[in-house]
Amino acid sequence: MLKVFNLPDLGEGLTESELLSWKIAVGDTVAVNDVLAEVETAKAVVELSSPFDGTIAELHGEPGAVIQVGAPIISFDLPGAGPDKTDNAPASDAGSSSLPDGRVPTLVGYGAAVEGAGRPARRARAGRPAAPDPVTAAQPSGSPSSVPVPAGATATLTAERPRSTPPVRKLARDLGVNIALLAGSGAGGVVTREDVAAAADGARPASASPSGTDTLTEAAAGGVRTLGGRPRTEEEPIRSVRKATAAAMTSSAFTAPHVTEFLTVDVTESVELLQEVRQRRDFRELKLTPLTLVARAACLALERTPELNARWDGDGGRIIRQNYVNLGIAAATPRGLMVPNLKDAQDLDLRSLAIRLAELTEVAREGKLTPEQLSGGTFTLTNVGVFGVDAGTPIINPGEAGILAIGQVRRMPWEYRDEIALRQVMTLSLSFDHRLVDGEQGSRFLADVGAVLARPGMALALF
Template sequence: MTTMTEASVREFKMPDVGEGLTEAEILKWYVQPGDTVTDGQVVCEVETAKAAVELPIPYDGVVRALHFPEGTTVDVGMSIIAVDVAGGTGGTPVAAPIAEVPAQAPAQAEAPQAEAPQAEAPQAAAPQAEAAKPVGSGRQPVLVGYGVAASSTKRRPRKGPEIAVSRVPDTIQVELNGHGGAPAVKERPLAKPPVRKLAKDLGVDLATVVPSGPDGIITREDVHAAAAPAAPAAPATQAAPVAEPVPQVTQAPVTTPAAVPVPSYDTARETRIPVKGVRKATAAAMVGSAFTAPHVTEFVTIDVTRTLKLVEELKQDKDMQGLRVNPLLLIARALLVAVKRNPEINASWDEAAQEIVVKHYVNLGIAAATPRGLLVPNIKDAHAKTLPQLAESLGELVSTAREGRTSPAAMQGGTVTITNVGVFGVDTGTPILNPGESAILAIGAIKLQPWVHKGKVKPRQVTTLALSFDHRLVDGELGSKVLADVAAILEQPKKLITWS
């Protein structure tokens, strides 16, 4: 066993993964003391006030110690992991971890879930981790958001012929030879988010699917073809694609956020939930917005039967195959057209300069409820996208948010926002502006209701839209024009052509 010297130990400090953030919470470690790491490899996931991101290590070596357990909030600039850069990549076990984290017994190394000894050390870790200094000159760590470049997690060699280690998230898999052989990297199959969801629903491993799309992309037909042989053997367990109900705006299931414990009325009178991370930042932003911008909200109830018919037709269009087509897509397009016709709505208020800043681009925000709280990522330059491109961007945005992989950059620079309260069965609401924006459109539930159509009362698909705007820069006339344009397009979708 090789003993490491202090001169070879490099301390990796918590970086500022956002814009001026002062702290971050360690959500998950992907490595343990004794593991071999390489330059650019993701070693942990942290949550800031804006999003959850993955941190790569900026050098090669062997992990000597983790200074903080999962769940600890660490100030920016504090050392979080020590790596022996003299250890190379051979996976040589360390003699002993440094003082901040107690040494692990061999049984603990064999069972990664046994983290109790490490969890007892945050108090002792902080002073020494703060004092630790990097040795030598290494490049600064680079922030890795959603869609990490291929990297691998190498575990300490165990007894036995070989082991297979999978890193979370499932970007790649690494098969590690127990006798020091080179790792074999498997690339992630190419497929769009809707196709990945279909494969997950059908229980199909994309790695086993033969792609037929351009550039080796797996299509929906490829997934169905791969699932077909298994259907007779297990008809009761095969998950059939769920048809999207016509009156519903989106298909997002209503679930209790994982971060909020379900109260037990048998054991306690109340439950206290710490407010931190994204939830804390959202609360502060909403309070600041509500008491800074004078909000005005207008409402309109409309017949969207024609829009829903167009949605069904677009689902059969070959140019939209493999994409998620739903009412939200056409509502987003309707808002973009309304902004084009009324560009002054796409603006912000510069308090310092006492100016109204009109944006000549639209970064369309989509409010998403996630286990970590409300996130509002936005589609950059949404105004310049075709309908298929907008559908693809919406699908990726929603999938990324639900997986908790939204990067800080994806939530910056928004200009107008859509929030869909209809998915919860709510008719309408008075949404609060996203800070720095001048307007937000709320979509209510789409329901079958009696409606006067061509002089007769008929059952029609009806919904209520609500537009909140900043009355400092948007007067009643402008706000009314925008809301009226959106309503007109959704009642007569052909205006998407005549007004574009």
């Protein structure tokens, strides 16, 4: 029986996913929870697992294609007789008939551990020769499409993704290079940035500008230099994280009336505290930064100003105050701006915050953030200081009441004990939703955070 598997909603009503790579090929035999493909949503890169035991009959799409939720992605040849059928039911129900042993399919993630797991075994199907291994991938052309690959097409899809890192795979997608066709020059055959750049340079034809003239480069323009030696204009599709970020920020900026307040604080005592704490045996292996202290101070201050930890429900005509803190940390990742959050941060002491922040940062850098880590935030911190920036007017993360930007710590002249001295100074920028937070409450929150950073011992008196 032929069973068409439609792309499921991978979380929170997402409407599409970009197909990054296939982990199987036509003719492969797969079992429930075998990984079929790697797809990228606006939330995370996830592995799509098989809901069936069966044989891969057809792959609907090429790497780089954007597949709509509910559109066909894979056709299975399942044991047993019956008419062709499209899987339009929930995945757990649709696959139950093929699971006599009661296993539950896991569509997203790693699925059940299977001894000797690896790439599914391939067998030749009746009437067709076994596909070579590895097979070559068709290079996507034009804009991304979710149109199924026509039956009988000569182009086939890659069975395994070559070894590389997330930033290299992103670079390949940005430059229009099919990474599946590259032989890696790195250790163990890993595809490197240099491999991708070389392929892009070798494959890039002379392109035309909208006016019909050739794209100018330094050589073609008789010495006119372009930035980085790149063409004068380049294009990339708006999709995945960038598309979701643009939609979310536009909605937030034009829905929530933003107010931003600034406070410059002498944080010399906090800097000295960090230096002292780092010497303690139980902190020696941890990365303690000003962000760690601000995170702790923000959690304390939110107890005194719960309005900053609330949510506006316009449809329900209510304000929802959340008596817990899922602390969002804006992070620049290989996939773009992401805001994972630390669940129940109000329960974490300084050491626990340092550990959890380090873990979250590492996962974000590896591009392995999960939808669960990226959802449910109640208040956000963004550390613009790591880029050498003093202050800004951050846009509130949708669904939250406020966001606090942390500026760089600068050594500068400051009034101290009626004299001018060189002190460590930081600027805090708080944006809040004026529907939920009045100026009094926003100012009090900012003052509380500043008081803890200026004199960490004040935490004992204020909270």
